[in-house]
Amino acid sequence: MRVAAIIAALVALAVLPRVVSPYFVTLMLPAFAYGIALLGFNLLFGYTGLLSFGHALFVAIGAYSAAVMTAKLGVKSFELIVLGAAFAAVLVAIPVGLLSVRYVRIFFGILTLAFGMLFHSFLFKFYDITGGDTGLRVLRPLLLGFAFQDLDKTAFLVGPFYYYCLALLALLGFVMWRIVGSPFGLHLMAIRENRRKAEYLGVRARLFCLLAFAISAFYCAVGGVMLAIGIGQADPELAYWTHSGELVFMTVLGGFANFFGPLIGAFSYIFLKSQLMSITEYWRFVMGVILVLIVVLFPRGLVGVAQTAWARIKRS
Amino acid sequence: MNAFFDLLLGGVFHAAVLFLVAAGLQLVFGVQKIVNLACGSFYALGAYFGVTAVKWAIAAGAAPYLFLPVLIVAGIAIGSIIGPPIEALLRTVYRRDEAFQLLLTFALVLMFQDALRFFFGANPQQLGDTAMVYGTLSAGSVLVPTYNALVIIASVAIAFGLGAFLQRTRFGRILRATAENREMSEAMGVNVRRVYATVFTLGTILGTVGGALVVPTAAASLDMPVELVVEAFAVVVIGGLGSMRGALIGALIVGIMRALAIRYYAELEMLAIYVVVIAVLIARPAGLFGKPVE
Numbered sequence: 234m235r236v237a238a239i240i241a242a243l244v245a246l247a248v249l250p251r252v253v254s255p256y257f258v259t260l261m262l263p264a265f266a267y268g269i270a271l272l273g274f275n276l277l278f279g280y281t282g283l284l285s286f287g288h289a290l291f292v293a294i295g296a297y298s299a300a301v302m303t304a305k306l307g308v309k310s311f312e313l314i315v316l317g318a319a320f321a322a323v324l325v326a327i328p329v330g331l332l333s334v335r336y337v338r339i340f341f342g343i344l345t346l347a348f349g350m351l352f353h354s355f356l357f358k359f360y361d362i363t364g365g366d367t368g369l370r371v372l373r374p375l376l377l378g379f380a381f382q383d384l385d386k387t388a389f390l391v392g393p394f395y396y397y398c399l400a401l402l403a404l405l406g407f408v409m410w411r412i413v414g415s416p417f418g419l420h421l422m423a424i425r426e427n428r429r430k431a432e433y434l435g436v437r438a439r440l441f442c443l444l445a446f447a448i449s450a451f452y453c454a455v456g457g458v459m460l461a462i463g464i465g466q467a468d469p470e471l472a473y474w475t476h477s478g479e480l481v482f483m484t485v486l487g488g489f490a491n492f493f494g495p496l497i498g499a500f501s502y503i504f505l506k507s508q509l510m511s512i513t514e515y516w517r518f519v520m521g522v523i524l525v526l527i528v529v530l531f532p533r534g535l536v537g538v539a540q541t542a543w544a545r546i547k548r549s
Numbered sequence: 550m551n552a553f554f555d556l557l558l559g560g561v562f563h564a565a566v567l568f569l570v571a572a573g574l575q576l577v578f579g580v581q582k583i584v585n586l587a588c589g590s591f592y593a594l595g596a597y598f599g600v601t602a603v604k605w606a607i608a609a610g611a612a613p614y615l616f617l618p619v620l621i622v623a624g625i626a627i628g629s630i631i632g633p634p635i636e637a638l639l640r641t642v643y644r645r646d647e648a649f650q651l652l653l654t655f656a657l658v659l660m661f662q663d664a665l666r667f668f669f670g671a672n673p674q675q676l677g678d679t680a681m682v683y684g685t686l687s688a689g690s691v692l693v694p695t696y697n698a699l700v701i702i703a704s705v706a707i708a709f710g711l712g713a714f715l716q717r718t719r720f721g722r723i724l725r726a727t728a729e730n731r732e733m734s735e736a737m738g739v740n741v742r743r744v745y746a747t748v749f750t751l752g753t754i755l756g757t758v759g760g761a762l763v764v765p766t767a768a769a770s771l772d773m774p775v776e777l778v779v780e781a782f783a784v785v786v787i788g789g790l791g792s793m794r795g796a797l798i799g800a801l802i803v804g805i806m807r808a809l810a811i812r813y814y815a816e817l818e819m820l821a822i823y824v825v826v827i828a829v830l831i832a833r834p835a836g837l838f839g840k841p842v843e
Contacts, residue, residue, distance in 0.1 A: 284648045332831060339584050339647050343786055344830055350779050351823035358820065475775055478586075478655045485652055515667060521660030528653045529641045 246399055250391050258391040259463070264503040265398040266459035271484050271495035272409045273452020278481070279489035280413055281445045282425030283334070286342040286477050287349030290329075291322045291450040293356065293472035295457020298322075300369035300467040311374040311397070315458055322454030323447050330446035334439050337428065346474050356469035368468030371461045390463060398459055405452065406496070412448065413492060421445055482524055488534025497535055554691045556808050562697045562766070564804025565704035569759030570777060571784040571796040572711060573752035579791035580728045580748045582647075583639065586654040588756050589778035590661035591628065595760025596769035597669040598627040600676055602761075614683065616676075616765070617699060624758030631757075632750030639749070640742075658774060666771060673768035700762050707755075708797055715793065724748060728791070780807075783822045787829045789836025798837060 250258045270292055277283050298318035302308040308317070333344045356363045363369065373380075373389060376397050381389050412418055423431040424438050432438050461467045470476060479502075487498020505523070509516035531538050574588045602623035603616045611619065635657065642649045683695035715721040726734045727744050735741050760773070784803050788795020803822055810821040829836060 278648070284651065286651070332827070335834065339651070340790070340834075342647075342651065343584070343782060343790075344827075346779075346782065347786065347823055347826045347830075351820065351827070354819035354823065358818065473775070474779065475658070478652075478658070481648075481652060482655070485648075515663040517659045518663035518667075521656040521658075521663075524652060524656035524659065525638070528649050528656065529638075532645065532649060 243399070243403060247396070250395055255387055255391045258395060259387065260503055260507055262390060262395065262398060262463040263460055264500045265402045266456040266463065267480075267483060267499035267503065268402055268456075268496045269405050269459065270453040270456025271480065271487075271499050272406060273449035273456075274480055275484055275489055275492075275495040276409065276413065276418075276421070276452075277445050277449040278484060279494070280418060280425065281421040281442060283337070283442060283445075284342045284481065285333075285345040285449075286474060286481065287345030287347070288449065288453050288480050289472050289474070289476035290345075290349040290352045291326065291453035292457035292460065292476070292480075293352060293467070293469070294318065294322045294325060294450075295454035295459075296371070296461035296467035296471050297356070297363070297369065297457075298454065299374075299458045299461045300371045303372035303374060304370050309372070309375045309380075311376050311462075314374055315401075315455055318454045318458045319451045322450040322457075326447045326450030327443070330443045330450075334442035334446060346477065349472055349474055349477055353469055353472040353474075356472055363469070366469060368466055371465050371467055374462060386465075394462070401455070401459075405455065409452070410492065417441070417444070482520075485532075486523075486527055486534055488536035490533055491536040491540075494534050494536045501535060551691055556812050557805065558691075558693055558697065560805035560808030561701055561801070562804075563807060564800040565701045566759050566763045567780060567784055567804055568704055568708065568797055568800035569755045569762070570781045571788070571800055572708070572793060573755030573759075574781055574785050575788075575791055575793055575796045576711075576755070577749055577752040578785070579793075580724055581639075581643070581745055583650045583654070584647075584790075585752070586651065586778055587635075587657035587661060587774075588752075588781055589774035589776070590658055590665075591631070591753050591756030592760035592763075592777050593665060593769065593771070593773035594627060594631070594661065595624045595757030596764040596773060597665060597674060597760075598757070599623050599761030599764045600674045600769055601669070603676055617683075617696070620761040620764070621703075621758060624761035625754055628754030628757035629750055632753035633746060635753070636746050636749035640745070643745075658778075661774060662771065665774075669769070671771060673770035675768035676765050694766075696765055703762065707758075708793075711793060720747075779819070780822070783826045786826050786836055789838040792836070792838035795836055795838035 246261070249261065270288075274285070274288050277285055277288075295318040298321050299314050302314050302317055308314060329345075329348050333341055333348070336344055356368075357366060359365075373386070376393050379393070381393050384392060413421075420431070420436050420441050423434070423436055424441060428438050457471065460471075483498040483502040484495045485498070486502055487496065488494030506516065506520070509519050513519065527534060533540070570588055570592050573591070574585055577583055577585050599620045603619050606615065606619045607613065639650070639653060642653055683699065686693045686695050686698055713721075715725060723734065723739055723744060726737075727739060727741060731741060734744075760769070780803060784796060784799035786799075787802055788797070788799030802825060806821050806825060807818060810817045
């Protein structure tokens with residue numbers, strides 16, 4: 234049943250570029266990017282119970298890695314960029330994680346926020362290296378060695394790049410599915426439920442939290458690369474704490490208690506935002522109201538709402 | 550030497566304002582265990598409302614030197630208006646996970662951002678040189694705008710007032726008891742709901758007064774809320790979450806560090822503050838005056 238639903242969703246996404254206008258297809262790219270980032274983020278938040286308010290840091294690392302590699306180092310292969318960005322993110326995540334996972338709950342959140350802002354002010358102030366507030370340009374990469382030179386920018390993004398990102402989302406989603414179902418994932422959930430008890434049972438809580446942290450950084454960086462290539466630009470706002478807040482928002486919107494919640498959250502958030510922005514300049518206010526409603530009335534997110542509705546239909 | 554004193558005074562002035570916001574944050578965290586991301590939004594609201602109130606007052610014919618009391622009254626007024634309804638909203642998530650509490654205050658940040666834009670416009674607002682009606686003080690060869698000195702004095706007075714309130718009054722004892730153990734104080738007959746409403750409103754007022762006091766020297770802008778949060782967080786993390794003394798010391802460290810960094814190496818402005826934050830957290834995980842967790 235679940236497998237059938239996933240295959241149906243993938244097929245639907247695959248035929249989408251043939252059915253809807255290119256505008257909607259370009260909207261799917263950030264949704265894929267955030268989907269990947271949030272899969273990682275939710276390993277930490279939903280499964281391990283650690284709320285990071287600084288994960289935009291790793292999205293920004295991904296974006297800036299893409300910028301530096303394409304525009305400065307001349308590395309054009311998308312595969313190498315993704316690997317390089319993920320490597321950079323893990324490299325940063327290890328010291329940051331080592332310091333952060335000593336804390337739990339709100340202290341973890343604040344410390345990660347501080348690290349995120351540390352990186353933001355680095356990006357913002359060191360103009361010569363990072364381009365300051367204008368950021369860096371990200372060039373079009375080669376996909377599996379092909380340049381697709383006959384396609385213009387939009388055609389490239391809604392064509393080959395779209396399918397590549399979809400495939401990557403499916404692949405990374407499958408890997409994450411295996412991770413949360415593995416003994417490692419069960420350890421993380423044990424830590425979430427009761428850290429001390431888990432430690433008495435022999436779970437090495439800090440090491441496992443650190444690993445979860447590194448994996449989430451990996452996913453966020455891959456999402457960041459995708460986001461930056463879609464926009465064509467890496468700018469410091471990607472590392473700002475409000476962007477981290479948006480990541481949490483999307484996760485909770487979809488429902489962090491469910492594996493697919495963050496994905497649904499990413500897609501709904503992107504579409505909601507683009508629709509609201511076309512209706513009103515005060516879209517942030519409406520987003521705030523939606524967040525209030527989700528937090529107060531539907532803490533299990535859209536997935537939770539759907540599950541409740543489904544259960545009611547089945548009963549009647 | 551003079552330049553150094555100017556610098557130091559600039560830092561202390563910034564620290565005085567930062568302390569007010571951080572004190573509000575600490576008070577709310579100490580008693581309600583909620584980290585309020587919207588503290589910066591309250592600060593910005595206080596700033597905008599302060600500008601508006603002073604303009605009204607001057608248009609109504611008030612003497613220019615009355616603007617300091619006008620600002621303080623405006624800060625207190627707007628804080629006491631918005632504090633209670635927001636507390637009522639937060640009340641719905643008191644028993645939930647911290648993640649939800651944090652997210653709800655993040656929702657407030659988003660809403661305030663647009664609400665401020667709607668009511669006060671997108672352009673920064675400032676009071677011009679109204680602050681100079683108080684003239685300058687000179688101590689030896691060091692010149693200080695009297696206004697800045699007054700704000701520093703007011704902030705110190707508020708710090709002592711808060712300390713006395715928490716330590717010596719009956720309500721202060723009830724607050725500390727509630728912070729220590731909510732269930733037990735409830736069992737002893739404390740009206741926790743009222744305590745929470747009061748504490749949150751007080752925290753809001755500290756934020757709005759802080760914003761109102763800063764506006765004669767800096768423009769009120771839409772970047773204020775999100776930028777200030779980060780500095781206020783740095784203050785409370787350095788000082789230790791929930792500690793008033795920590796807020797005072799932390800504000801001084803952040804204020805002076807920032808002034809020094811801007812003077813000597815502008816690229817390091819915020820970077821220097823985060824480095825201190827991270828250093829403190831590594832050396833003293835609970836902050837300088839905080840209680841260790843667990």
